[in-house]
Amino acid sequence: MPLSDSSRFWLAAEVMLAVALVALPWIFGGTIWARGLLLATGSGALLSWSIGARKNRRRWASHLLFWLPLLTLTLGLVQLVPLPQFLLRLLSPVGAELRDFALVPLGLDRLRPLSMDPPATARAITRLVGLTGLLVTAFQLGRLPAVRRRLFRVLALSGVSIAVCGYLHLLASETALFGVHHFINTIVPFVTPFWNTNHLAAFLSLAGTVALSLGLEAENRDNAIGWGLAAFACGVGVFLSYSRGGIASFVATWCLVGAAFFSRKGGGLRAVLPWVAIAATIGFAGLVSFDDLLERADSLSSLEKLGETKVYLWPMFAKGAVAFWPAGMGVGAFELGFSRFQTRELSATYTHPENLGLQWMSEVGFPLSAVLLVLAAVALWRVWLAVRIHTPERYIALGLVGVVLHDLFDFAFEFEALGASVTILAGLLAATSDVAPRTHIPRRWLWWGAGLTSLGAGALVYGTPTHHEAERALGEAVRLRRGPAAIETLALQLIDRHPSDWVLYANVAQDVAREGKPIEALAWTNRVLFLRPDDARVHVAAAQALLRLGKPLQALGELKLAWALGDLSSLELGLAIAEKGEVWDRVLLDRPGHLTAAFVLLRQRGKNEQAMSLLRAASEFPPSDAVGREAQGLLARAEAELGDPERALRLLDTLPADERATVDLQLVRNQVLFKLNRTDQAIAELERLQAREPNRLDVGLELATRLSSVGRSLAAIEALERLEPFVTGTVARSALFQREAAVWQQQERWGRAIEALQTASRLEPVRPDLHYRLAEVFERMGSTSAALDEVRRGRLLDTPEGAKARNAWMERLAASPVGESR
Numbered sequence: 001m002p003l004s005d006s007s008r009f010w011l012a013a014e015v016m017l018a019v020a021l022v023a024l025p026w027i028f029g030g031t032i033w034a035r036g037l038l039l040a041t042g043s044g045a046l047l048s049w050s051i052g053a054r055k056n057r058r059r060w061a062s063h064l065l066f067w068l069p070l071l072t073l074t075l076g077l078v079q080l081v082p083l084p085q086f087l088l089r090l091l092s093p094v095g096a097e098l099r100d101f102a103l104v105p106l107g108l109d110r111l112r113p114l115s116m117d118p119p120a121t122a123r124a125i126t127r128l129v130g131l132t133g134l135l136v137t138a139f140q141l142g143r144l145p146a147v148r149r150r151l152f153r154v155l156a157l158s159g160v161s162i163a164v165c166g167y168l169h170l171l172a173s174e175t176a177l178f179g180v181h182h183f184i185n186t187i188v189p190f191v192t193p194f195w196n197t198n199h200l201a202a203f204l205s206l207a208g209t210v211a212l213s214l215g216l217e218a219e220n221r222d223n224a225i226g227w228g229l230a231a232f233a234c235g236v237g238v239f240l241s242y243s244r245g246g247i248a249s250f251v252a253t254w255c256l257v258g259a260a261f262f263s264r265k266g267g268g269l270r271a272v273l274p275w276v277a278i279a280a281t282i283g284f285a286g287l288v289s290f291d292d293l294l295e296r297a298d299s300l301s302s303l304e305k306l307g308e309t310k311v312y313l314w315p316m317f318a319k320g321a322v323a324f325w326p327a328g329m330g331v332g333a334f335e336l337g338f339s340r341f342q343t344r345e346l347s348a349t350y351t352h353p354e355n356l357g358l359q360w361m362s363e364v365g366f367p368l369s370a371v372l373l374v375l376a377a378v379a380l381w382r383v384w385l386a387v388r389i390h391t392p393e394r395y396i397a398l399g400l401v402g403v404v405l406h407d408l409f410d411f412a413f414e415f416e417a418l419g420a421s422v423t424i425l426a427g428l429l430a431a432t433s434d435v436a437p438r439t440h441i442p443r444r445w446l447w448w449g450a451g452l453t454s455l456g457a458g459a460l461v462y463g464t465p466t467h468h469e470a471e472r473a474l475g476e477a478v479r480l481r482r483g484p485a486a487i488e489t490l491a492l493q494l495i496d497r498h499p500s501d502w503v504l505y506a507n508v509a510q511d512v513a514r515e516g517k518p519i520e521a522l523a524w525t526n527r528v529l530f531l532r533p534d535d536a537r538v539h540v541a542a543a544q545a546l547l548r549l550g551k552p553l554q555a556l557g558e559l560k561l562a563w564a565l566g567d568l569s570s571l572e573l574g575l576a577i578a579e580k581g582e583v584w585d586r587v588l589l590d591r592p593g594h595l596t597a598a599f600v601l602l603r604q605r606g607k608n609e610q611a612m613s614l615l616r617a618a619s620e621f622p623p624s625d626a627v628g629r630e631a632q633g634l635l636a637r638a639e640a641e642l643g644d645p646e647r648a649l650r651l652l653d654t655l656p657a658d659e660r661a662t663v664d665l666q667l668v669r670n671q672v673l674f675k676l677n678r679t680d681q682a683i684a685e686l687e688r689l690q691a692r693e694p695n696r697l698d699v700g701l702e703l704a705t706r707l708s709s710v711g712r713s714l715a716a717i718e719a720l721e722r723l724e725p726f727v728t729g730t731v732a733r734s735a736l737f738q739r740e741a742a743v744w745q746q747q748e749r750w751g752r753a754i755e756a757l758q759t760a761s762r763l764e765p766v767r768p769d770l771h772y773r774l775a776e777v778f779e780r781m782g783s784t785s786a787a788l789d790e791v792r793r794g795r796l797l798d799t800p801e802g803a804k805a806r807n808a809w810m811e812r813l814a815a816s817p818v819g820e821s822r
Helices: 008-026 032-055 064-078 085-091 093-106 118-141 145-171 197-216 221-240 244-265 268-293 296-300 311-323 356-364 366-387 393-406 416-430 443-462 467-479 484-497 502-514 518-531 536-548 552-564 571-581 594-604 608-620 625-642 645-653 663-675 679-692 697-709 713-726 730-746 750-763 768-781 784-797 800-805 807-815
Strands: none
Touching (some): 008 416, 064 118, 064 416, 093 518, 145 416, 197 221, 197 393, 197 416, 366 416, 467 484, 518 536, 536 552, 713 730, 750 768
């Protein structure tokens, strides 16, 4: 377009692009329900520009970048087309298996599309229509340098407004947005409209890079200082977000901008290489060890992902991608399509695979991912060739590189604010290339544009309500007990719409189980297991249904699967089944610590004979050598506590040396030695053990107890003092002071005992027994009034039964004459 071109339609298109850059970040970071605004700004901007171009008889230009959203949009539409079963089995084996196993038996036997969640794919189509409109419009308008500069400034100021919002909340110590809205799963004090800290870091990093680029090429010093302060505000906000991936990519991006700036000023490529090395080093260090650099992040974030990087999740995500390699699980359908392959952190829901490449492969399949990758690489290379001679465009292009780096470890681009900003910037930067204009805008283009807008609007309508709303609706019906027929009718409607949503099946399974229909409950539970094979809770539900059907051994098999997945909440139920059928070998797992947990639980329930039966079964039929040695060690422990100490010692001596050297077995050995009256040897071994393991609380407390029992109270106190520097937790420190108080009591040094017990009581202020122990010491000192006060304090904290049991004691103390300490 000539520089002289002007039109109110083009101005309207530019305003819509600016609205997208400002409004989407302020609508909670551009969440799903903001897609209506994205569609309105994208399609509205494109139609406005097209009308203006036709009225002024201007030409349009194209770019290779346009094919990225258009190809994805086309595949998304194909993924919504119901396919014959043979074709579905060829392109989506997982989808065909789901239809045959879960849907056809329910009467839902119609043809199914490729998408594992068609409404989510429809919403993704709406998003793609909006992004396509933004990209094409930004490219057409961006041929005017003045338009590019204005939109760059809008994005930079939009980022500053978000950062200032966070600073104001931080200064006010406010954890709710504007004091009203609380975000879930995050308590980072830098409160902004972005509920996701990774998304916040990526947006501020991009906006800060744009501001920095404007400052580096400002025409005067005042503008340079102003844009520099804007960039600083955004950069500090990135660090306050506590996003490790965001901080690492931000540092790398700014290092690249600095390298590009100094290479232009002089020095050539060799002067750039150190900057690139610094960027790579800082980025990697920030990603891997950010939790060590900012320990505060772990205490402020409730997401519990700041303690480790996300790279360890990639194999799990890759497994899901491979299962859908021909044509993908559906654009935007990752949340439901991936649930069958989730093996880690089953309490968490993954809406995206935390990696841009894995996301493409999961949602559109390997063939199209390869095409998109090649197109993106060629298109971005062309953009770089076009902007490398322009400033600040080439620095802003490096900001887009930073976004790609960030999306290798997060999924910020999938939110509307960052997605729209990146799309508009990409269009503006691509417009700097010398592209020959095509033909004039024909009239049919306006109809095509209107049709595309209608498609996006229709897809948005079809895509709502979401599967979350479907889950809430069915869950509410189950909670209100609206009747089996009504619940089943509603469930079939929702499952027909969201066939891979395991929560819907689980709700029906819960309802029919409550109605006393174990066969139907098991059928529904099996469908849940198909979609969540590694969810321990589902295996427990299947076991309960099998028990109602009178199949305890099959139920025990399901419980074993739950235990193998790490859920021991049903261990007591499994032990009860094994006890009733005398099938202790069915409880065993080749999993370190499982046998110990079962043994300890039986002992806590006072079932010592059953515990010994379990150990004998483990000794005779060990699932592995490690479990066999674990059983032998537990047998020695049981013999030491309940049976023959000589036999216990022989069992310990037959274990391998490395097994005998473990602290737990060393403590068992000491218990045996004391029972055999080999006191001096036991104490000597405990002292050597404490010297080897000075931080072990159990070793230090055991040594102090043994020394005190033979009258060596001072040595016991010294053992506790050696232990004290290594004890940090409140409960552990309380146990330490309680043991110290017991030693002082043995020596009848009541003042020191009271001091230690008072310290323990301050560490655990809700424990009534500590007040009762203090009362006992005061009473032995003859200070009945102080003893009475402590009993009263303990009764306030105790249960009604526990408080009632101290009534006689309190009455006796109240009736005694007030004495003084002696």
